[in-house]
Amino acid sequence: MTDDPSRDRQDHAPVLTIRPAIVERNSRRVADRFDGDLVGVTKGVGGDPRVARAMVDGGATAIADSRLANLRRLGDRVDCDRYLLRPPMRHEIDAVVRNAEVSFQSEPSVLRATAAAASRRGVDHRIVLAVDVGDRREGVLLDDLASTLSIAAGIDGIEVAGVAAHTGSLNGVVPTAESVSRFVNCLERAEESISRQVPICSAGSSNTLGLCFDGDLPERVTQLRIGEAILLGTDPTTGEPLPGFETDAVVLSADVIECKAKPSAPTGPTGRDAFGESPTVEDRGVRDRAIVAMGRVDVPVEGLAPVREGVDVLGASSDHAVLDVTAVRESIRPGDSLTFELDYGALARSAASPYVATAYE
Numbered sequence: 001m002t003d004d005p006s007r008d009r010q011d012h013a014p015v016l017t018i019r020p021a022i023v024e025r026n027s028r029r030v031a032d033r034f035d036g037d038l039v040g041v042t043k044g045v046g047g048d049p050r051v052a053r054a055m056v057d058g059g060a061t062a063i064a065d066s067r068l069a070n071l072r073r074l075g076d077r078v079d080c081d082r083y084l085l086r087p088p089m090r091h092e093i094d095a096v097v098r099n100a101e102v103s104f105q106s107e108p109s110v111l112r113a114t115a116a117a118a119s120r121r122g123v124d125h126r127i128v129l130a131v132d133v134g135d136r137r138e139g140v141l142l143d144d145l146a147s148t149l150s151i152a153a154g155i156d157g158i159e160v161a162g163v164a165a166h167t168g169s170l171n172g173v174v175p176t177a178e179s180v181s182r183f184v185n186c187l188e189r190a191e192e193s194i195s196r197q198v199p200i201c202s203a204g205s206s207n208t209l210g211l212c213f214d215g216d217l218p219e220r221v222t223q224l225r226i227g228e229a230i231l232l233g234t235d236p237t238t239g240e241p242l243p244g245f246e247t248d249a250v251v252l253s254a255d256v257i258e259c260k261a262k263p264s265a266p267t268g269p270t271g272r273d274a275f276g277e278s279p280t281v282e283d284r285g286v287r288d289r290a291i292v293a294m295g296r297v298d299v300p301v302e303g304l305a306p307v308r309e310g311v312d313v314l315g316a317s318s319d320h321a322v323l324d325v326t327a328v329r330e331s332i333r334p335g336d337s338l339t340f341e342l343d344y345g346a347l348a349r350s351a352a353s354p355y356v357a358t359a360y361e
């Protein structure tokens, strides 16, 4: 992949159009209302450096991504700390201390290896201890926070910068005022056991903004890590737009390759489709249907919301998405381009598809 995929692929549909000015404005909407450090999360757009820069211009003080490859892509194109959000794989630890100033960690053995790598290379490296406050993805349990923090504090070669809670991503757990207080209380007890305070108390991701905007975050919370709210303007707990945020910072467009009136129901015996599903189709008579040159290889089409009124996504195979366009006022023709807003899964997957170009406007 070249640094600027838009340059060599802009003639090819589908295209992910990124609007850095909107990324910047959405970032500002968070930064203005949170009395702490905003960390911009770029994993939804594959660590796109222009998005990272727009986040920083909008008030982010650091950039975070779950993939080291994305942080590497970022390089020194942003003048701030880079966080690796996913605890490192053993074989990447050497590269982690070279390409990230801060890494999330949850395993003492990996912490030791990270410290050894940082010492070997003579670089400063800070770690943030990931804490599982209930979503049951990565992190030490609250009961183990004090003991693990004290182990981490005793390891030479790394600096323990703080702790981070994350919820929502695996099991949809929503942070509450009570759960955040419990996290903060555990941190304060753990700090007593190591006889010092850590600078970073990172309370969560976009699903924590509701608490933040309602004034329900304890003062001890010093950091939020925000991707979705900035990139899509939505609250992950509901999928609904956050009041005042813009939802079109990134959109996906694809070209129409066929448009015909066809019966909506298939003819002939049916078995499983290309992806092993057995779809049921409602017979709505003859409908205007458009096919766009984009399919499941590029994006999970359930995550698309057509911008043009009257367009309905019916389904997709690997390389074709089929739309009902009967209710569209103007006629749609081959060669037209149709645009879609995306949910987080659709954004992250399309940004990672080698067939999807990136453009900036």
Ligand SMILES: *Cc1c(COP(=O)(O)O)cnc(C)c1O
Pocket (backbone or CB within 6 Å): 041, 043, 066, 085, 086, 166, 169, 204, 205, 206, 207, 225, 226, 227, 228, 229, 236
């Ligand atoms: C993805 C991720 C975030 C950002 O989540 P959003 O919902 O996009 O704001 C923050 N922290 C961690 C650990 C993550 O994996």
